[in-house]
Amino acid sequence: MDAPTPLPPRLADWFAARGWRLHDHQAAMLARAGAPALLLVAPTGGGKTLAGFLPSLVELAADPRPRLHTLYVSPLKALTADIGRNLRAPVDEMGLPLRIEDRTGDTSQTARRRQRADPPHILLTTPESLALLLSYDDAPRMFAGLRRVVVDEIHALAESKRGDQLMLALARLERLAPGLRRVGLSATVEDPPALARFLARHPDACAVLQADPGPAPDIAMLDTTPPPWAGGGARHAIPAILEQIRAHRTTLVFHNTRAQAELFFHALWMANEDALPIAIHHGSLARDQRARVEAAMTAGKLRAVVCTGTLDLGIDWGDVDLVIQVGAPRNVKRLVQRIGRANHRYNAPSKALLVPANRFEVVECHAALAAVREGTLDGDPRGPGPRDVLCQHILATAAAGPFDADALFAEVTTAGPYATLPRAAFDACLDFVATGGYALRAYDRWQRLMQVGGRWQLRDPRAARTIRMNLGTIIDTETLPVRLKSSRGGAPLGEVEEAFATTLTPGDTFLIGGHVVRYESLREMVVEVTRQPGRDPRVAVFNGSKFATSTVLAQRILAMLQAPAWPDLPAHTADWLALQHKVSRLPAPDRLLVETFPHEGRHHLCVFGFAGRNGQQTLGLLLTKRMEEMGLAPLGFVATDYATLIWGLEAVADPAPLFDPDRLRDGLDQWLQGNAVMKRTFRAAAIVAGLIDRTTPGKRKSPRQATFSSDILYDTLRKYDPDHLLLDITREEAMRGLVDFGRIEEMLARVRGRIDHMALGRVSPLSAPLFLEPGRIPVHGAGRERLVEAAAERLMAEAGLS
Amino acid sequence: MHPGMNAHAFTLSGARLRACASGALHWPERGLVVVSDLHLGRAERMARRGGPLLPPYETDDTLARLAADLAALRPAHVIALGDSFDDRRAAEGLSEPQRARLAALLDGRVWDWVEGNHDPGPLALPGTHRAEVRLGPLTFRHIARPDATAEVSGHYHPKARLALGAARVARACFLIDGARVILPAYGTYTGGLATEAEALAGLMAPDAIAVLTGTRAHAIPMPRRAARRPPTRRISP
Structure with missing residues (x-):
């Protein structure tokens, strides 16, 4: 020192x-x-x-x-x-x-x-x-x-x-x-x-x-009544959590998603008989509301805050002496960082409690606890700086004034993430920003940037305003502001996803900021609501963080499942695993468990790959594509960190051929192109790179039929310009994050063809939670076409029109 | 099977029509094909106005789909029902290959360009410019008139949303009732207006149907907001 x-x-x-x-x-x-x-x-x-x-x-x-x-x-x-x-x-x-x-x-x-x-x-x-x-x-x-x-x-x-x-x-x-x-x-x-x-x-x-890391944290599982088989609400833990809040000065109650935080807060408030001052804080709430909570917290007026990742970071929330993590932490490093939120006195141990929201999370929480005690951290090395961000940087540079390409390249490569950027990659980004970068050079007259005296500048200086409005790399799902209905424009309450807003009909109720509100109307792209206390709400589907369970944690869980018995686990969870063992079998580190069973008129296939949420999602895409080709009429799938559940119109008699690694790998590139994950990734890259504008809620000028979906752009590029920079960026992004094919490769290498197919008569204990997972992805294929036809016939018959 | 061949057959004022899965309207007895809202040159227009440089392939894509439809249906007469071009300069801005391609489609056919709000006035192209077309019992115009009957129009880019359990599909659609048919937008870079929107709900009779386009043409009752709930979305066409 x-x-x-x-x-x-x-x-x-x-x-x-x-x-x-x-x-x-x-x-x-x-x-x-x-x-x-x-x-x-x-x-x-x-x-x-x-x-x-x-x-x-x-x-x-x-x-x-x-x-x-x-x-x-x-x-x-x-x-x-x-x-x-x-x-x-x-x-x-x-x-x-x-x-x-x-x-x-x-x-x-x-x-x-x-x-x-x-x-x-x-x-x-x-x-x-x-x-x-x-x-x-x-x-x-x-x-x-x-x-x-x-x-x-x-x-x-x-x-x-x-x-x-x-x-x-x-x-x-x-x-x-x-x-x-x-x-x-x-x-x-x-x-x-x-x-x-x-x-x-x-x-x-x-x-x-x-710095001195300080003493080891005091961390344990909260003793509660048995958690439910599935779900993320952790309502079962509310009495125990209230008990802890009473016993501490200030408690932070972390949730993994905003929707879960909202639901939990609502339920907590109903059970809060002592009227303890408890607030909610997350990124979808209106600024005023967040500010009020922050001020009350700093002033020491709150006994607890129900929150999400927005409170992960080092804000000084005063005298927090307990952190409660509701739901499995997914990642040991993040858990350690959250635990650090408790007790700001240096050299005092942080106190934290884990609350698994369902039985599987009990297993995951146990594995995470063991990892924290052993000081194991997880994390993946980050790849080189993404090129869509570079495209935006070049546009922003042009907005500030004319620039020299050589000088900008030299400058960009001094940034750590871009230190190894090849000049050709930089030039491709510059070409994209300037001309669109299309094989068909259609925009000679309408280039965005043009060279004047060797320096690049905006063709139309007015474009600087649009560029500034689109700065930033955070791509939220499109959201709409929510306000209390009033003739003078009511108080802002927060925002909800546009997809959610379009499912609302007047009279529907949902939760925001811990209040049940009634949907009244959508006016100028603002969701207008009235307060509606005491009614059972529909859930607002906020975009939650979707961190995947890390490889370290997944390996620890698989190892745990091999134990002959689970004396350390609560009896309810041990019994559940034992039941799975009895009616099917438990997933093993070097084998792949695949269950098939009928349920509610559909055939289901459940793959326990433990490849993390994104990897399991990709597996779902690859498998459904193959099933489509094999005439098995898949309708959709849903993925969690440990399994993928696929449903369709036909039964899978032998799943082994679906998992041939070479065919999975070969097909990846073609297969992935047409799917929803790629389209979502493309949209994000296209916004960051400046191809399409962010839609600012409430400021949409054009009528609906004048705007069209970014999916159409993606399909068009694939068809006419498959080597375009943005498709390349989309592939790279997807492989890195949302697709995470690396985890599948790792799983296939581990399994080496050892597939355990269990053909069951009904849902198994381990697959049951998947039926309650949000984020179901539809497969648009022959199966869906059959359903559309059936639905159309039924509707026409009901209306007496056929 | 080519999407143009799959169709929902219906009758409007005695005319036996087919709403094709491709989005084209076919009148076999008159050898007529109608397409609406091609919006050719849309990407170029956006770039010209300082907007984003979108993939400049939508004109080729729209023309390719139209060529496939015309090859399959072999009409003697084609009506482009307005907003064929995203604006008048877009019509002038077609590339030489695109012009040649369009000319090949027009060759040997009667071709009417009905004017739309995006492309009013005569275009410097072969074919006949018209405010509207009357043929047999039917009138073809860009924007529907509330009091009209036996009318074929476009303009609104209708799209229908259909719930399949928890999932939903949204597809461009025809809207059909006893008095009129509204065509979906045929152009590649076009969005849609949901059938629940006031503009469409007000035009169509209570028993109107929607014919979904895509790989197959599916007829469903026109999706509307539930009864006694006033339409709340204000969207100007």
Whole structure:
């Protein structure tokens, strides 16, 4: 550890007045303040953020001249507001005349303009807002004096395209402010050097500082009545959870999806006889509502918050002394990071309870607990920076002003994720942005970018506005705002998926923000509702996070299932596994269990591949395609982290031929092209790369029949331009994330043809939960055509029209 | 089987018509094929206006499907029922191969270009420009008139949604009642207006049917909002 650097008097006095001393890692950060890049890995509550800002405060104490000195980037708007508050207090107490402001999507237009003309000393922002700032022609002036960038929660950003976009932005900042220093702040991760390479300017070195991880967490399963066979609601655990909330000061109750959080909160509230102050917080709620919860939490007025991933990150929620994870954590690393949310006092163990929502999750939670105790972390190495993000970056660069292609390529390859980008790949992205990149060069007259004097610029400068409106890499499913109905435009409550909104008819009820509301009308693309207390709601289908159960966890589960008995598992779960053993068999690590059985007039096939949700989904696509070819008329499938359930009109007598690895692999490319997952992936890539605009809810100008689905573009490209850049990006994306064929390869290699086919007379204990899974994917084939025909005949007959 | 050959047969004011799965309307006795809302040149128009550079293949795709239909149905007379081009400049902006392809389709046939809201006025193309066409008992125009009968029109791009248990399908469709038929949009880059929309619900009689297009033509009662619930979606056509 480096020798502590003496603090300037004002800062030293401030620490002394509180009886505090610098943590070792804070001192180390100060000692290395001049390094071009540094990564600090520290558990929550270790004074990580202060460690990030200390060098800035030291420098600004010595020289408080007005200029933008430090840029702080975090993944969450809420985090920037929180850091703003937490930094404000010490800065004021130290008597430093510094301006600290945040700049997010919520910042007013007036404040934005002022910030660009006269930036504060410390600007707190998000990757999207930074990309926007860099797309204006005054960016060079605004950022000219920038000395430091602090990237908070970099482990979270690095998991998505937001991180890639941010690293491209840092490469740009480095050119505007040469000598810029970068600091990354991360929670515990499995591969810190890889994260350091992601952060640093390529090929700069980046030291990793590891803070003391603190004592091992106190983590256990919550003792409850037996969980249900299936489902994710965990309502059975409500009395036990309320008991825990009563016994602690502040509890965070994490859920894996927004819909589950809503349902759970509603049920919890009904059972909350002591009227304990409990709130709900997730990304689909209106900003005002989230802000109210955040304020109440900071003020220590809440005993519990039911939340989702939006609270995963390092916001200071005051005195949290218990974290409850409802539902299986899917991933050991994320569980460890969530547990770290409890107890912000350094050197006190975090206290956490796991609540499995169904019997299978009991098994998964047990496996996760064992992994945490043994200090095993999981994670997959990330691939090179995605090209759709690069396309957007090139467009945004053009919006800021003319650029030179060679200079931009040199700049882009200093970003860690793009360090190995070939020039040809860059040129293809530039060509796509400029001309559409089509084999049929149809847009010579209407290019988006054109070369003038060797530099690229927008053909139509007005396009800059559209480019700015489409910045960002977060692609939500299309959502519509929900408001209370009122003549003056009622209070915003949050948003729901458009697909969900279109299924509503007036009078239907659903949950949002913990309230049951009644759907009244859809007006100008706003869902208008009235309050409807005390009625059983239909569920709002929010887009939840769909993290797959990690390979590490899946392997641990399979190993557990091999035990002759399960004395450590609750009796209800052990009995369930024993029943499965009796009527069928248990999945084994080196074998593949395939069950077939009839149910409700359809033939079913269930494959226990344990390849993670995305891998199992791909398996569903591949298998249904083969079944279609074999005339088995599959109608659809649903996948979980451990199994895929397929239903259709014909029975599968022998599933073994379906799993021939060569045929699965051969078919993958052709088969995948036409399916819904690829279309969804294509849509996301097309929005990020700037081919299609984001639809802003409530601002749709064109009438319905003037807009058409991105699926049509996908089909057209496949047919007429199969080598187009966007299809290539879509394939790469899909193989990496949603398709995850790697997990299937791994499963097939493990199984090597050892398939156990169990032809059963009815649903098996292990396959039963799949019938309640959301996210069913229809197969559009001969089976569906047969059903359409039958439905059409029936409807005509009922209407007396046939 | 070619989608043009699979059809739902019906009668409008005595004319025996076929609503083809391809989206074309066929009147065998008159050797007539009607297609509506081709929206040729749509990608080019969007690019010209500074919009996104969409895959520039939709004109070729639409013409290829039309060529297949005409080859299968061998009509002597074709009516393009308006919005054949996304705008007038799109008609002028066709490439030489596209122009040749279109000319080959027109060759040896009577071809009427009925004008639509996207392409008013005569086009610099072979064929005859018309505000509307009358043939036997039927009138062919782009936008339906509420009080008209024996009328064939397009414009609305109707699409029908059908629930199959928990799943749903949405397909472009014909709408047919005793007074009129509304054709689906034939062009590749076209979206649809759900049959529940006020504009369509108000035009069609209570016993109207929808004929779904795709690989097969399926007739269903026109999907509507449940009774006594006023239509709530405001979408201007």
